[in-house]
Amino acid sequence: MSVLYALLFYIAATIFFVGVGYKIRQYWRTPAPLKIPTTPAPVTGSGVALRIAREVVLFESLFKSNKWIWLFGFLFHFGLFLVTIRHLRYFIEEVPSFIIFMQPFGIVGGGMMVIGLLGLWARRFLVERIRYITNPSDHLILALLLMIGLSGLIMKFVSHTDIVMLKQYILGLIGFNIHQLPTDGPLLIHLLLVAVLMMIFPVSKLLHAPGLFFSPTRNQIDNPREQRHTAPWTRDLDKL
Amino acid sequence: MADFQTPEFRQYPAIPNELVEGATAHLSPFVAKPNHQEQLGFPGELVDNWEEKAIEKMGDLLSKYRSLRVYMDACVKCGSCTDKCHYFQGTSDPKNMPVARQDLMRSVYRRYFTFAGKYFPKLVGARDLTREVLDEWYSYFHQCSQCRRCSVFCPYGIDTAEISMAAREIMDSIGYGQKYCNEILGKLQTIGxxxxxxxxxxxxxxxxxxxxxxxxxxxxxxxxxxxxxxxxxxxxxxxxxxxxxxxxxxxxxxxxxxxxxxxxxxxxxxxxxxxxxxxxxxxxxxxxxxxxxxxxxxxxxxxxxxxxxxxxxxxxxxxxxxxxxxxxxxxxxxxxxxxxxxxxxxxxxxxxxxEFTHDLLEKGQLRFDKSVNDSRTVTFHDSCNVARGTRMGNYPGGQFDIPRALIKASCNHYVEMDQDSIKEKTYCCGGGGGLLTDDLMEIRVKGALPRMEALDEVVKDHGVTNLAAICAICKAQFAKILPYYKFPMDMIVSTHQLVGEALVMKGSIQEKDLDEEEG
Structure with a gap:
C-alpha cells in the first residue's frame, strides 16, 4: 500500500505540475492584442494589482452579483485556505509557531469548506437556471471536494490516524524515500481523492484559479490612448 | 405591428425569470449574400468542409486571443451571470443566459481541444460541431449585443462579447456571415x-x-x-x-x-x-x-x-x-x-x-440658458460600450460623470434611473452589437425590457419626459422601440442636442434676448 500510494502521488504530482505549468505557459504565451479591461478600470499597474487582489481574496465581482453564491463560494475557498495552512505541518520538519497557532482555525476551515460545498451543491439542484447549466462533471467535482473534506473531518473527530507516521511518510515522499503509510480507511480515501483532484486539475474547470490572473478584462491597465498596445501578430499587419 | 408580444413590465424585475426553453430559437438574422462576404475577404457561401475549417479557425483564434483561451477554460458554472443579460430577462430563453451562450462554443471547444472533452464528452457537456450546433451558434450569437454586462459580474471577468465576436469571426470564415453587419461594412470600405x-x-x-x-x-x-x-x-x-x-x-x-x-x-x-x-x-x-x-x-x-x-x-x-x-x-x-x-x-x-465640451464647461467658456430645457425632465442612458469598454476624462468613471455634467449644465430637471440599471451596471438598449436590423426586431424589443422598466419607474415617479443618450445605435433603437412600450418615440434625445439648445453663443439672437431679459 505504501508503495502504491507513493507511485500514485508521484504520478499525480507530475500531472499536476506539468499540466498546470503547461496551461500557465500557454496562457502566458497567448497574446492579448487589444485593450479590453472591463471599465471603470485602474489606470496604473498598482491599481490593477489591487483589483486582482480584491478578486482573489474577496471575490469582488461575485459579491456585486449574487450574495448567496458569494457566501457559499467564499466559505468554501476561505475554509480551504485555512485547511491548507493547517496541513502544512505535514510538509515541514520543524513546524513554525504561526502554523501551530493556525491549527484550530484549520478545523473551523474544514467545517466552512463542507458548509460552503453543500450550499453550492444545493444551488445546482434548487435553482432552475443553475440546474440548466450544470454538467455531470460539475456534480462530480463537488462530490470529490466534499468527500475530501468529510474524510478529513472524520479523521479529526471520529477515527484518528497516526499522524506522526503519516508525517514521516510524506516527508519521506518529498525525499524520494518510501516509509510506512498508516492504512486507516478514511486516510486512504482522503489521500486517494486528493491525488485524483491533483490529476484532474489541469484538465478541468479548476483552471479558473490560474485563469483569473490571465483574464484581460481584469488584468489590463486602462491606458490605450497613452500607450500603443500591440501583439507580434498584429504588428506584422502594420504597413507604412 | 408584429407577430410577437411586447413583454409586460415585471412586478419585481429583480426576481429572475422561469426558463422557457427555445423561446427565441426561431430568431436568426438574414445570412450575408456572397458579394457581402467576398468584399470583406470571407468565402461567399458555406464552404464544403466547413466543420474542419471552423475548428481550424477556432484553433487559430485560441492562439491569437488570450481572452478566448482563458475564458474557454475558466468558467466554473457558478451561475453569477445567469440573470444579468437583458436578452435573457426579456425572453426567458435559457440559451440567452451568458454562460449558456458561452457554452454553445465551450462545448465545441471541449470536444476538439481538451482531454476531458475528447475522451469523456458526456461528462463535461462536449459536443461535435454539427449543422444543428452551427445553426444554434448563428441564432444565439446574434442575440448577444456584446454589451459586457455579464463580464462585470463574473468572478473571472469572462466576457461573453469576446466569445460572440470569436464565434462570428469563425462563421464569417466558413462563409456563414450576417447580412446586416457585412453589407454595411462593405459600404463603409468602398464609400466611406x-x-x-x-x-x-x-x-x-x-x-x-x-x-x-x-x-x-x-x-x-x-x-x-x-x-x-x-x-x-x-x-x-x-x-x-x-x-x-x-x-x-x-x-x-x-x-x-x-x-x-x-x-x-x-x-x-x-x-x-x-x-x-x-x-x-x-x-x-x-x-x-x-x-x-x-x-x-x-x-x-x-x-x-x-x-x-x-x-x-x-x-x-x-x-x-x-x-x-x-x-x-x-x-x-x-x-x-x-x-x-x-x-x-x-x-x-x-x-x-x-470631453471636448466638458473642458470648455470647466474653463467657464460656455454660457447656458437652462430654462430653454425647462419643459423637459431628463434621465441619462449610459451606453454599454462607453460605460464598460472605455473611459472619458482622466480618472476611472469619468465616462459616467462627464455626460451627466453636460446634461446638468443644460437642464434644470435631471433624474437618475434605478442604480442597478446605470453606470457600470447599465443595460444595453437592445439594439447593439450588430442587431440593429429589422429582421431582429423581436429580440430588439424584448431585449429593451429592463431599460424600459427602469425608464417607466422614473416616468411614473418623477415625470421624466426625455431619455438622453450618447450613442447612435441607442438613439436609433429607442426611436424604434419606445412606441412598443407605449412611450413617445421623440422621448429619446441626443446629449449634444440638449447642450446645443441651451447654449447661448456669443453674438447670437439668444444672447441678445437673454441679456435684455436679465436687463
Missing part, C-alpha cells in the same frame, strides 16, 4: 460611411444644417468638410447626417466648436465613426476601416481627432484605434510615428466630443 452617402450629397446635407443653425442663432456657424489644415478632425457616426435625434446632436457639436473658436472639419473619405468590424470580431477589417481615418488625418494634416456620440465607435476609437491604426499617443514604431508626430499630444487622442 455605413449609409453609402457619397461626398457630394454629404456636402449638401451639411450645408443645410449650417443654414438651419444660422437661421436659429443669427451666426454664420459652419460645418466644414474636407478642409485641409484644420486643427480638429471630427469623426462621427453617419447617422448624425440623416437620422433623428442624431442630427440635433451634430448641430450641437457644430455650435460648441464655433463657440470654442477652433478650426475643425469632417472628412468625406472617413465620414463614419462606426466600425462594425468589432461586432464580427474581425481584427483585419477593423484595421482597414480605422486606417481610412488614419489616412484622412494624415491627408488633412489635423492636430487633433474628436469623436462624436456613438457607443461602440467610442470603444473602437478609445480602446482600439491606437492598436490597430496608431491613432493615439505613445507609439514608438515608424507606423505609429508617421501619424503621431503630426498630432498635438497636449490633448487626448482621440478625444470624445463630451
Amino acid at each position: 460611411n455605413n449609409l453609402g452617402l457619397p461626398g457630394k450629397a454629404l456636402k449638401a446635407t451639411l450645408e443645410e444644417f449650417a443654414e438651419e443653425i444660422e437661421e436659429d442663432t443669427g451666426l454664420p456657424v459652419k460645418i466644414p468638410l474636407d478642409q485641409k489644415g484644420a486643427d480638429i478632425l471630427l469623426i462621427t457616426p453617419s447617422a448624425d447626417f440623416f437620422a433623428e435625434p442624431h442630427i440635433d446632436g451634430l448641430m450641437g457639436y457644430a455650435k460648441v466648436f464655433h463657440e470654442a473658436g477652433v478650426s475643425w472639419t469632417l472628412s468625406s473619405y472617413a465620414s463614419e465613426a462606426a466600425n462594425f468590424s468589432m461586432f464580427i470580431g474581425s481584427y483585419s477589417n477593423m484595421k482597414v476601416v480605422a486606417e481610412r481615418i488614419r489616412k484622412a488625418a494624415l491627408d488633412l494634416g489635423v492636430k487633433r481627432i474628436v469623436v462624436g456620440e456613438c457607443g461602440h465607435a467610442w470603444r473602437v476609437a478609445y480602446s482600439f484605434w491606437n492598436s490597430v491604426a496608431g491613432i493615439g499617443s505613445g507609439g514608438d514604431d515608424p507606423y505609429a510615428q508617421q501619424l503621431q508626430k503630426q498630432l498635438d499630444h497636449s490633448y487626448p487622442i482621440p478625444q470624445h466630443i463630451c
Whole structure:
C-alpha cells in the first residue's frame, strides 16, 4: 500500500505540475492584442494589482452579483485556505509557531469548506437556471471536494490516524524515500481523492484559479490612448 | 405591428425569470449574400468542409486571443451571470443566459481541444460541431449585443462579447456571415460611411444644417468638410447626417466648436465613426476601416481627432484605434510615428466630443440658458460600450460623470434611473452589437425590457419626459422601440442636442434676448 500510494502521488504530482505549468505557459504565451479591461478600470499597474487582489481574496465581482453564491463560494475557498495552512505541518520538519497557532482555525476551515460545498451543491439542484447549466462533471467535482473534506473531518473527530507516521511518510515522499503509510480507511480515501483532484486539475474547470490572473478584462491597465498596445501578430499587419 | 408580444413590465424585475426553453430559437438574422462576404475577404457561401475549417479557425483564434483561451477554460458554472443579460430577462430563453451562450462554443471547444472533452464528452457537456450546433451558434450569437454586462459580474471577468465576436469571426470564415453587419461594412470600405452617402450629397446635407443653425442663432456657424489644415478632425457616426435625434446632436457639436473658436472639419473619405468590424470580431477589417481615418488625418494634416456620440465607435476609437491604426499617443514604431508626430499630444487622442465640451464647461467658456430645457425632465442612458469598454476624462468613471455634467449644465430637471440599471451596471438598449436590423426586431424589443422598466419607474415617479443618450445605435433603437412600450418615440434625445439648445453663443439672437431679459 505504501508503495502504491507513493507511485500514485508521484504520478499525480507530475500531472499536476506539468499540466498546470503547461496551461500557465500557454496562457502566458497567448497574446492579448487589444485593450479590453472591463471599465471603470485602474489606470496604473498598482491599481490593477489591487483589483486582482480584491478578486482573489474577496471575490469582488461575485459579491456585486449574487450574495448567496458569494457566501457559499467564499466559505468554501476561505475554509480551504485555512485547511491548507493547517496541513502544512505535514510538509515541514520543524513546524513554525504561526502554523501551530493556525491549527484550530484549520478545523473551523474544514467545517466552512463542507458548509460552503453543500450550499453550492444545493444551488445546482434548487435553482432552475443553475440546474440548466450544470454538467455531470460539475456534480462530480463537488462530490470529490466534499468527500475530501468529510474524510478529513472524520479523521479529526471520529477515527484518528497516526499522524506522526503519516508525517514521516510524506516527508519521506518529498525525499524520494518510501516509509510506512498508516492504512486507516478514511486516510486512504482522503489521500486517494486528493491525488485524483491533483490529476484532474489541469484538465478541468479548476483552471479558473490560474485563469483569473490571465483574464484581460481584469488584468489590463486602462491606458490605450497613452500607450500603443500591440501583439507580434498584429504588428506584422502594420504597413507604412 | 408584429407577430410577437411586447413583454409586460415585471412586478419585481429583480426576481429572475422561469426558463422557457427555445423561446427565441426561431430568431436568426438574414445570412450575408456572397458579394457581402467576398468584399470583406470571407468565402461567399458555406464552404464544403466547413466543420474542419471552423475548428481550424477556432484553433487559430485560441492562439491569437488570450481572452478566448482563458475564458474557454475558466468558467466554473457558478451561475453569477445567469440573470444579468437583458436578452435573457426579456425572453426567458435559457440559451440567452451568458454562460449558456458561452457554452454553445465551450462545448465545441471541449470536444476538439481538451482531454476531458475528447475522451469523456458526456461528462463535461462536449459536443461535435454539427449543422444543428452551427445553426444554434448563428441564432444565439446574434442575440448577444456584446454589451459586457455579464463580464462585470463574473468572478473571472469572462466576457461573453469576446466569445460572440470569436464565434462570428469563425462563421464569417466558413462563409456563414450576417447580412446586416457585412453589407454595411462593405459600404463603409468602398464609400466611406455605413449609409453609402457619397461626398457630394454629404456636402449638401451639411450645408443645410449650417443654414438651419444660422437661421436659429443669427451666426454664420459652419460645418466644414474636407478642409485641409484644420486643427480638429471630427469623426462621427453617419447617422448624425440623416437620422433623428442624431442630427440635433451634430448641430450641437457644430455650435460648441464655433463657440470654442477652433478650426475643425469632417472628412468625406472617413465620414463614419462606426466600425462594425468589432461586432464580427474581425481584427483585419477593423484595421482597414480605422486606417481610412488614419489616412484622412494624415491627408488633412489635423492636430487633433474628436469623436462624436456613438457607443461602440467610442470603444473602437478609445480602446482600439491606437492598436490597430496608431491613432493615439505613445507609439514608438515608424507606423505609429508617421501619424503621431503630426498630432498635438497636449490633448487626448482621440478625444470624445463630451470631453471636448466638458473642458470648455470647466474653463467657464460656455454660457447656458437652462430654462430653454425647462419643459423637459431628463434621465441619462449610459451606453454599454462607453460605460464598460472605455473611459472619458482622466480618472476611472469619468465616462459616467462627464455626460451627466453636460446634461446638468443644460437642464434644470435631471433624474437618475434605478442604480442597478446605470453606470457600470447599465443595460444595453437592445439594439447593439450588430442587431440593429429589422429582421431582429423581436429580440430588439424584448431585449429593451429592463431599460424600459427602469425608464417607466422614473416616468411614473418623477415625470421624466426625455431619455438622453450618447450613442447612435441607442438613439436609433429607442426611436424604434419606445412606441412598443407605449412611450413617445421623440422621448429619446441626443446629449449634444440638449447642450446645443441651451447654449447661448456669443453674438447670437439668444444672447441678445437673454441679456435684455436679465436687463
